[in-house]
Amino acid sequence: MTSEAASRAGAVLEIDLGAIVANWRTLAGMTAPAQCAAVVKADAYGLGARPVAQALADAGCPLFFVATLDEGIALRRQLGTQPEIAILNGPHPGTAGEFAAHQLVPVLNEPGQVAEWTALGKSLRDNAPAAILQVDTGMARLGLTAREFAAVIEAPPPIVWRAVMSHLACSDNPGHELNKHQLACFTAAAARFPEVAASLSASCGIFLGRQYHFDLVRPGAALFGVNPCPGRAHPLRPVVRLQAKILQVRQIDTHQPVGYGAAHVMAAAGRIATVAVGYADGWLRSFSRRGCGFIAGMRVPLIGRVSMDLASFGVSAVPEAVAYPGAPIELLGPAYGVDDAAADAGTIGYEILTALGSRYHRVYRESALSPPK
Amino acid sequence: MTSEAASRAGAVLEIDLGAIVANWRTLAGMTAPAQCAAVVKADAYGLGARPVAQALADAGCPLFFVATLDEGIALRRQLGTQPEIAILNGPHPGTAGEFAAHQLVPVLNEPGQVAEWTALGKSLRDNAPAAILQVDTGMARLGLTAREFAAVIEAPPPIVWRAVMSHLACSDNPGHELNKHQLACFTAAAARFPEVAASLSASCGIFLGRQYHFDLVRPGAALFGVNPCPGRAHPLRPVVRLQAKILQVRQIDTHQPVGYGAAHVMAAAGRIATVAVGYADGWLRSFSRRGCGFIAGMRVPLIGRVSMDLASFGVSAVPEAVAYPGAPIELLGPAYGVDDAAADAGTIGYEILTALGSRYHRVYRESALSPPK
Numbered sequence A, B: 001m002t003s004e005a006a007s008r009a010g011a012v013l014e015i016d017l018g019a020i021v022a023n024w025r026t027l028a029g030m031t032a033p034a035q036c037a038a039v040v041k042a043d044a045y046g047l048g049a050r051p052v053a054q055a056l057a058d059a060g061c062p063l064f065f066v067a068t069l070d071e072g073i074a075l076r077r078q079l080g081t082q083p084e085i086a087i088l089n090g091p092h093p094g095t096a097g098e099f100a101a102h103q104l105v106p107v108l109n110e111p112g113q114v115a116e117w118t119a120l121g122k123s124l125r126d127n128a129p130a131a132i133l134q135v136d137t138g139m140a141r142l143g144l145t146a147r148e149f150a151a152v153i154e155a156p157p158p159i160v161w162r163a164v165m166s167h168l169a170c171s172d173n174p175g176h177e178l179n180k181h182q183l184a185c186f187t188a189a190a191a192r193f194p195e196v197a198a199s200l201s202a203s204c205g206i207f208l209g210r211q212y213h214f215d216l217v218r219p220g221a222a223l224f225g226v227n228p229c230p231g232r233a234h235p236l237r238p239v240v241r242l243q244a245k246i247l248q249v250r251q252i253d254t255h256q257p258v259g260y261g262a263a264h265v266m267a268a269a270g271r272i273a274t275v276a277v278g279y280a281d282g283w284l285r286s287f288s289r290r291g292c293g294f295i296a297g298m299r300v301p302l303i304g305r306v307s308m309d310l311a312s313f314g315v316s317a318v319p320e321a322v323a324y325p326g327a328p329i330e331l332l333g334p335a336y337g338v339d340d341a342a343a344d345a346g347t348i349g350y351e352i353l354t355a356l357g358s359r360y361h362r363v364y365r366e367s368a369l370s371p372p373k
Helices: A002-008 A017-031 A041-045 A049-058 A069-079 A096-101 A111-123 A146-154 A177-191 A338-345 A349-354 B002-008 B017-031 B041-045 B049-058 B069-079 B096-101 B111-123 B146-154 B177-191 B338-345 B349-354
Strands: A011-016 A063-066 A084-087 A105-108 A131-134 A161-165 A197-199 A240-252 A270-275 A292-295 A298-303 A311-314 A328-332 A361-365 B011-016 B063-066 B084-087 B105-108 B131-134 B161-165 B197-199 B240-252 B270-275 B292-295 B298-303 B311-314 B328-332 B361-365
Touching: A002 A361, A002 B069, A011 A017, A017 A049, A017 A361, A041 A049, A041 A069, A041 A349, A049 A063, A049 A069, A063 A069, A069 A084, A069 A096, A069 B002, A096 A105, A096 A111, A105 A111, A111 A146, A292 A311, A328 A338, A338 A349, B002 B361, B011 B017, B017 B049, B017 B361, B041 B049, B041 B069, B041 B349, B049 B063, B049 B069, B063 B069, B069 B084, B069 B096, B096 B105, B096 B111, B105 B111, B111 B146, B292 B311, B328 B338, B338 B349
Parallel strands: A011 A361, A063 A084, A084 A105, A105 A131, A131 A161, A161 A197, B011 B361, B063 B084, B084 B105, B105 B131, B131 B161, B161 B197
Antiparallel strands: A011 A240, A240 A270, A240 A328, A270 A311, A292 A298, A292 A328, A298 A311, B011 B240, B240 B270, B240 B328, B270 B311, B292 B298, B292 B328, B298 B311
């Protein structure tokens, strides 16, 4: 069944659950005694929330973060009542009751959400679940302003706080002055909640140093193979491998145009291999003329524009014995990781992951999974 | 149920099936007596192959094109045995039998696929389904070369041909010289198959003139709201409307940085609204600092970088009465169509559609559907 499904698909995406679990354990070890959660929003960054969260829960991850209520409900149904599940976006108006019904911890990001959760607590006779309070310390996206935070301190609402959190805007750039400013602001805010767990850092923030760890860290991208230390050696294990299948190899004459818009013109005669992966599979159109793949370890450039369902690579320098219909071109793997691909596509590894398409045949490897010693 | 699902979701995507059917009828009328198929690959360009193909089949569309075998099998199961279904990518090695088992018409793009289909015909005692032959006339992507085509003409394989086809590389640019070259090449190729239906044009090609219509046209993007005449008046109906929900409205001080990388710094104090849509929803990260939305008909600029699950808009110029948590910001609609969005994101409308995310609450409108007179 698996091999038939693989033979039908245009590409095979391997996801190493063992590497994800190993990465989580590495980060948990780095940050202990802080608690180490796992962020599995956006379908676990495109890798499949169901198998990914199950593997992490089985490994002992006590707390998961997702972005939306629907993601939280799905995860609760899958994982049962045991792990905590927090919802970063908090409640849209009128949805607080559903958070309580599914034992979901909302992150309360603005006064209206605080008011809604307060009202829910009253309607449940103070049996509402705990909530996380987000304060903004420099991101200006979600979270209470300094003035709104002061109002909460002055007149505390009857909410049980699971944690107080904030989010770093520039943690991928250790030298950015905003990091220390946010650290100082958050340290001051957390001091107003001395009995409540404090959480500032996601993947990159963990690598800014121990003072950024507080009581709870929230890695996401780093679990899934994105380098949390851009420009430095990757401290964690790669997770994904994407192999596209060659549909056709063409001999092309000199000066012949290739692809949409005749955007590429062959400088010399050569061979082109077309694979069954395109931007509808999340192989972003911005890879056009800039991306590459690997055949048997040899780099082959992406030629012309990425089509909806197809992309072409120049394979003139590669032996015909390895570039033929049915043979694989590796689009992500050890030689070309998600951060390398992101640089070619003009984006970040996070988007390479979340864009990964639904037509790929997905294989979850668990061989490297082993219980902690 | 529907309204609860809508209240949970970060955005609501409306898809007008009536407009899709109306667009198909318009194109069928323009191209008659040629047959008008519908291309519903890539999940009907992100809009949902199941409801879209059903609406088109109910309207009388006789032939559907998808890209992959898996897409074809799913469509066959849904639509029953009646409509023809063709697979643009043709068979990967070893999969020809599955095409026959599901009555799927392969597009044969290279000699190996022709050989595989020939072998299948022998094993089925000449009861293999018909196939479509693709010849390359200037795209250099899929399709037989001139030499390979000559070989098929000289020694015809025992295949029943449903059609002979090619694909235009520059049909979105009516003045491009490659169009006439491809037309001439294809006219010559089709003349070698006088009893077989000929097909050259997809959405944009249809608007190059009657000589491009031949016996069968294959519109896709034009059905779904992409303008098939770039730079000229849109001849068809818009199809999608995307409304994101405001999570939070923030008062921001002068010189305060906003979003990841502190990429935006406020030139003046103002208000920012953050919505629950990000690049994990297909709102491409390349919209960062270039996109926009609409509140009550007023344009609001996208501020800073698009995050995975969030994007922020400057709403200082919009009354507070229309910009509050829970209120909608329109990201696609009459004022800002898929081609407008594509221009801001540095891509084409096709990618805006195929990237549309799975977390949106989808509403299919059928009110405008009516039987043909």
